[in-house]
Amino acid sequence: MTTPTLADDIPVLELHHASKAFGAVVALSDGTIEILPGEIHALVGENGAGKSTLIKVLAGVHRPDSGDFRLDGKPVSFGTPADSKAAGISVIYQEPTLFPDLTVAENIYIGRQPRGRGGLISRSTMRAEATKLFATLGVPIDPERIAAGLSIADQQIIEIAKAISLDARVLIMDEPTAALSGVEVERLFGVARSLRDRGAGILFISHRFDEVFGLSDRITVMRDGAFIATHTTGSVTVDAIVREMVGRDISALFPKEEAVIGDPVLSVRGLGRAGVFSDISFDVRAGEIVGLAGLVGAGRTEVARAIFGIDRYDAGSVEVNGVPLRPHDPQSAITAGLGLVPEDRRKQGLVMELSVTRNATLTLRTALARFGLISGAREHALGEDWSRRLQVKTASPDLPVATLSGGNQQKVVLAKWLATDPQVLIVDEPTRGIDIGTKAEVHRLISDLAGRGIAVLMISSELPEVLGMADRILVMREGRLTATIDRTDATAERVMFAATETLESTP
């Protein structure tokens, strides 16, 4: 293991003070990172800290609004992902983007297949090259099979093989280990180290501190879209990093009103879906906010979807007030008093083209109708009522929700569910991509709901949010519940530990 001499090397890639805003939402305010040749650099931060945006800027997917971007000390500007790739930057996303119908070898060499006689692609050369690559990586993947049906781990290996074959000078991996098992992670790390030893600069995002500390040479921490610090791995502790990631006084930001906690309303028993999660059991009581914490990919969202009936499940049951819900039927879940604020607001929470009113009343379609006909006036009154109650800022409730800011959009989603007068509300990443001010409003709303006796299950990747809001915290890792922590005992470290420890060492 070579330790880079930090002072002398010119960073192969450096980005300083980059910013990127999407409309009113500033996703990146001060993106700063330096990657040296021959180092493994870890990037950590809470969800929504701006890590993914930073990576997309490096990958040429987003053009930064401002900032200084250099390769080998020379300023560059990428318009497309192809530019970035041509400059020697390879990015491996969480979800690999392979062409399912093409062979493995072809996926590695698409667009630059080796050519033989007559300018035709030489499949034998391609196969041989791919085989050689896999041999270097020490993985037994048949280069001739088609990509469809490969496991995520194998797909990631193929992405890495592609990066190697491209002679990438910088390899960026966005949470490469989220979906991998222990053995696969080890294999991946072996590959990363050998790449590093050959002089490539590697940047990877991870939430698992064991990995971060086990693999990286340096660690950069981000928070709220801004650079916080870069440390040499040997010189910091997990505690210090977590503190930097969380960075603010938790209780002040998230005022949780004390609510009277009643009987269990939502009971989940032995819920399981092959390959996704298993044996999930918990209760949420009236007036209680239960936080569901864990890493991205731990299966939290999938559990919520299964409870609400979006996805099927193979085992277990869901009951609301002791009455079992029909599996895979959101309508019956809604009728039973369940509501779900989904994680992806734009794709799942709202119909962006429709007006605020229409979105807010979408859950009440049937209730709005008299003799089967919807009364436009009532629809309107209701839409206006809810936008006013939640203080949705819009010029007119007739405008498409697409014209609203993220925070106001989220209020519309909440309005939609509050209008159904639910008994249980599941909120999945309720404040993702929302500016600080509106965030507090959303928190107050949720707290308010619990105060009125609604049972709330809150999925969040933001530790302070969970710690500040939840009466009880459930932690998931790799599809299983690993801990239940009471509000009084909850600390960032405990939750992080439960979310990242390996299963074998679970007490």
Added chain:
Amino acid sequence: MSERTIVRSGEGVPATTAGTLPVRVRSRWTRILLSRDAVMFYALIAVVVYAYTQVPYFASTQTVGFLLLDVIPILLIAMPMALVIITGEIDLSVASTVGLTSAVMGVLFQAGVPIGVVLVLCLLLGTVLGAVNGFLVTALGLPSLAVTIGTLALYRGFALVVIGDNAVANFPQELTRFSTSKLGDTGIPVVMLLVLAVALVFGVLLHFTPFGRALVALGFNKEAAAFVGIRVGRAKFWLFVSTGLVSSLAGIFWTLRYSSARSDNATGIELAVIAAVLLGGVSIFGGTGSIPGVIIGVLLIGTINYTLRLARFSDVVLSIVTGALLIASVVAPSIAEWARGRLHARRTARLELQRAAAQ
């Protein structure tokens, strides 16, 4: 239809608060008068006025009668088709359903089945044909485009199998006469009342019922629709069923109007239907569209065709015009989008320039 290549405005446009980007809120009447439906309506009026003054013989009650009789089958089928396209699917098999209904109607009637029973069986047949499409699309998850190309061939094939090259013509005179009879002196066919009823049903269904709200939502965004408990598959299934049912109704009308049950009846009218629906403002990508708009679209195409024919243009011109209208109606929004995008880009570039200059 399964894949959307266009980034729709909602996804592509970054969110802004009402404060940062002033959104113009036009007055009610300006909005109504500038809506797409209204513009289409002006176009229709313009064509009618032009034909009325410039084309000999257009100014006559016969025009109303003949024109409406010509467009009735298209108008009928366009109603459910509009809903199907709004949900992001398509049904190319409608013309074949008309043909098969007509063929079965002829064969059954010739076999001595009472006409009342024949009509009921025909409507039932249409329902089944629609259900087959709906099943293949929603239960198997196949792309409706491919499925209905298949059933387009299949249903037409069945029509040939059922009636072969024969024609059945001796339907009861009361019925055939009824199919072309007019309302008093107005020239408006009596059957139009039925068509208006169908249009009213679909118009109300789309614009004033919970089901309609669900259709629009799922047309824009299937996933978000599923998250508010809309049963996407079931809704689509019933739309295909209704398309089959209405197509068989059109098949019955066709057979009676021409008093001829043949396997080749209505060949190719799916194009006219789809062109009219798209021209009427229904987006091929789903979500957008209104029944009044579609009615105007149908009347516009019908009137243009009728006028051209009356002005002694050859059928050649008609088929080119229909094809061109179809392409224009789908390409126009894209071009408008593109132009808007260019404008926006130029404005952004200018802003960036100013910002750079300021620094």
Added chain:
Amino acid sequence: MLVVVTATINPLFLTPQGVKDLLLNATIVVILAIGQALVIITRNVDLSVGSILGLVAFGTGTLFAVYPGIPIILVFVIGMAFGAVLGAVNGLLVTIAKVPALVITLGTLYIYRGVNNAWAGGTQYFAGDRPRAFSSLSTDTIFGFPLITLLAIAVVVGVAIVLAYTRAGRDLYAIGSDPAAARLFGIPVTRRVLGAFVASGVLAGLAAVLYASRFNAVGATTGTGLELDVVAAAVVGGVAIFGGSGTVVGAAIGALLLTTITSALTALRVDKFWQQAIVGVLIIAAISVDRLVSLNRARKLRVSEARNV
């Protein structure tokens, strides 16, 4: 299988003349199906091939009528260039307007047919107007294979090589497999899709010239309704309607199979009215099987991913 059954029932089916007829009948659909396969692989569809064929076939007839001494090879070149232009119109509309190819080509199907009608009027050109050498292309045989069939085989081999062994060819699969990812990879999606449409047009043009050689009359309605057979042939031949997979050899076999069915029906004296229904059943069966296979694959994948969870 089908061939065997038919041949046992009707021995005449496999006589040299029978086989020759079968190949000749298939040739034109084979060439069209290859072009269609190229387009479908990119997750598009070209419904206007029948109309392109009609237009170019009439153009071919006109050429021979107006310039009686025109070299045959020049006619081929002009026919294919004409087809390329018509295909390019489709391709441009699809790629620029970003509207589903189905709608665009449904529109051009009617426009091209209308233009054909306007141009041809009642004029038809007959085999007699064309040089003997041209007509004999479709009657002369080498080792029992008609010349134009050999030409079709050459086209199949050529296009198969392009698809399998050139970067542009492989790009088509990538585009059909995942258009968004293809763009992310820097594959020139617009150019490639346009290319596929042009190629489909060129092949339709070639098929049209051969049509003029094979059949007696070319006029306003030549090639009407062919598009259904062609799409069916490609889909039955294993070209996935969702794009991304399939081969031209498969499409060619699909076309051969379809023609064989048609001929077999006639030879077996089955009611010819069943023909179109069978085409419909084949299309639906082909896409259903395709879908079920991929669903099955997805399910297996999920379970195999289960691992320790």
Added chain:
Amino acid sequence: MKGRTMKLIHTRAHRDTASGRRIAAFAAIATTVALVATGCAAATPGDSGGSDGDGATEALSIAFLPKQLNNPYTDVVLSGGKAGTEEIGGEYSVVGPLEASASSQVSFINTLTQQGTKVIVIAANDPDAVGPALEEARAAGAKIVAFDSDTNPDYRDVFISQVVSKDVALIQVEQIAEQIGGSGEIAILSATANATNQNEWIKFIEEELASNPEYADITLVAKVYGDDDDAKSFQEAQGLLSAYPNLKGIISPTTVGIAATARYLSTTDFKGKVALVGLGLPNEMREFVKDGTVKEFALWDPAQLGYVAAFAGQALVDGTITGAVGDTFMAGELGEKEVGEGGIVIVGPPTRFNADNIDDYDF
């Protein structure tokens, strides 16, 4: 900011809802359609004469509505129609569908009715489907002349027939019998299966084969339909020969069918061995007669059909004839024609074309 929002919301409350707007749109359409309709209704009675003129001084408008435009046979027929109309001094026009479908002819009849056409000369795609529309046309004062392919006799005044149907059938049977030597299997390759004229001929052919002892050894083994489509007819011919190895002759009573069949035969080993007769256009058949594929075929001069139809139309308008049996009228250079049984006017006997005389004809 807040104030503005409030105000907007306030005004909103008075606004119509989206659904309200839809109602307004509906109402607008309904009103306009009604207006247009009543406007038209009011305009018609006094207006129909107008500047276009009406009555005796106007040129006699004769409109031809063939089965399908852009069909070479049709073009020959129409050329006669044009010549006839011009000789009369009438106003000639042609309208028609691109595909031979029954229903599309109806729209054209409607249009012609509206245009006040005096004579509609129609070749029906379906004898019944055009009926109601023709009745309306007659009610509006048009005379209906059917030609080439008859409508139901109730719907037209006269039918201009090529020849006596039976003659056409007999000449074809005669020819085939001569060419195959009086015995063996034969087949018929027709146009569409419900084409009125072809079916009538086939009926007579079948009767003749069954009743005439001279033809006792000839068996009709198949009837197939090429739908007057070249490629389809071609394949049907091929199918016939593959399905019936002992086939000795084919009768194809349609110009498209016979040309396609001849072309198929000429390229195969069957050339000269399988006889082919039927109705064909000399220009299309010349090559096959000369290369020996076809010995002899028949046809009337199609141009005469159109020519006589034009004169019949004029005679009907004049009142010279009413369509009753025994009425006679002058058909230009073709002389006097008589309306026969069922309102049928016969143009003339069919001509036989063979290597000796084919070069004398150009159509």
